[in-house]
Amino acid sequence: MECAGKGSGTRCLGPPRKRCGRCGAVAYCSASHQISHWKEHREECERLEQQMKHLDLLNDFPFTFSQEATIQISEKKESRCSFLSRRGIHQVGMWICECSCGASVTSFDYSRSESHTWNLSNILCPCRGPASPIAKSLCSWKDYYEWRCIPLHSPVALLLHWPLTVYHAIQIAGLGSLTSEISKLCIHYLGPEKELLQLAVFGELCALFPGVLVQIELIGPAVPHHRDGDKIDLHSYAHCIEKDCDCKYENESKSCGIGTRTSSRVTLQLHRGYYHDRFRDISKDSFPHLVIAPNAGIAAYSSWLPTIELLKEINAPAVFSDYCEEACHLAAFCINTVTCQPPRLPVQLNPFRQPMVVEDNALILPCYSNCFLFGM
Known part of the structure; x- marks a missing residue:
């Protein structure tokens, strides 16, 4: 965490230990920096004060590891590395970028077989199809874990927040009934x-969408040049580590796993660049x-402005997420400035946010990947 008054003209005198007495969401290295920053902070202070009142709600998860992954990491009694290490998933497979010492996206290479597995036993991960179809809309991690018969000490939610956030976005965008009526669902996934x-x-x-072909176009500047245009067919689920698990036999008999066969239920296609530059070709x-x-960061990147203009033009439902409520508030202001309309979907907590707090936040507010949602 940095001093909120950093760059105000004088050098910081030390670590930011002096918190704002009203909101408690920002901290300063000295009283002089706090005073000089007040002109800027006064506009956000009351809003941040209200957001800080939601701390218990943000940290509320049903898992047996919840305190370890939230409060203890926030207080630096625990770290992401130590959490993953104790579970045997530190710097392996799909978990490799879940801590600060892990791999970066530049190492992206899904030809490695270990990146297709959970590195967990079959008791702890959804490596096979569900025992029963979804009887009702899933509204929480507890709902999901019960449906998939996964124990609450399993850490798989740390990765499953990506597809579960897609699932929840479809529900709040009012498209839930559509998935039972169509054979193909097309999603444009930005950044x-x-x-x-x-x-x-x-x-x-x-x-989550049985009987539906899900086609996801992933578009963003982080897609490596040599992966631009690549198509990946996901015929089934990521594997467990058990050699004799049914998921291995299912994959052999049903052409499951990651491959290049044309028969699949989830198809991912990668596109390098910004959405407003690539949309015309992709949408054909x-x-x-x-x-x-x-985790859009709309207020932080000017490249979002032409994309927001495009989204207004095409009038397709769009759902954004970010790490904290304040980031969403600033993003909503940007959208209103460009479109002259407030977001159609108000800022709301995502029940399928990643249940591990982000380390070293800019604010004292707890931040989680895919924490809050809003939409236009």
Whole structure:
């Protein structure tokens, strides 16, 4: 965490230990920096104060590891590395970029077989189809774990927040009934980064949308040049580590796993660049039922402005997420400035946010991947 008054003209005198007495969401290295920053901070202070009142709600998860992954990491009594290490999943397979010492997206290469597995036993992960179809809409991690018969000490939610956020976005965009009426669901997925190393988890959409071909176009500048245009067929689910598990036999008999065969239920296609530059070519064969932009950072990047203008023009449902409520508030302001309309979907907590807090936040507010959602 940095001093909120950093760059105000004088050098910081040390670590930011002096928190704002009203909101408690920002901290300063000295009283002088706090005073000089007040002119800017006064506009956000009351809003941040209200957001800080939601701390218990943000940290509320049903898992046995919840305190370890939230409060203890926030207080630096625990770290992402130590959490993953104790479970034997530190720097392996799809988990490799879940801590600061892990791989970056530049190492993206899904030819490695270990990146297609959970590195967990079959008791702890959804490596096979569900025992029963979804009887009702899933509204929480507890709902999902019960449906998939996964124990609450399993860490798979740390990766499954990607497909479950897609699932929830479809529900709140009012497209839930559509999935029972169509054979193909087209999603434009903007700005993928870390998930490029975790593509196999999107196979879970097979279970979430049974009988539907899900086509996802992943568009963003983080897609490597040599992967631009690549197509990946997910025929089923990521594997467990058990050699004699049914998931291995299912994959052999049903052409499951990641491959190049044409018969699949989830198809991912990669496109390098910005959405507003690539949309015309992509939409010729794939006009979106939904546009989704996880952890978008709209207020932080000017490249979003032409994309927002495009989304207004095509009038397709668009759902964004971000790490904290304040980021969503600033993004909503940007959208209103460009479109002259507030977001159609108000800022709301995502029940399928990643249940592990982000380390070293800019604010004292707890941040989670895919934490809050809003849409236009």
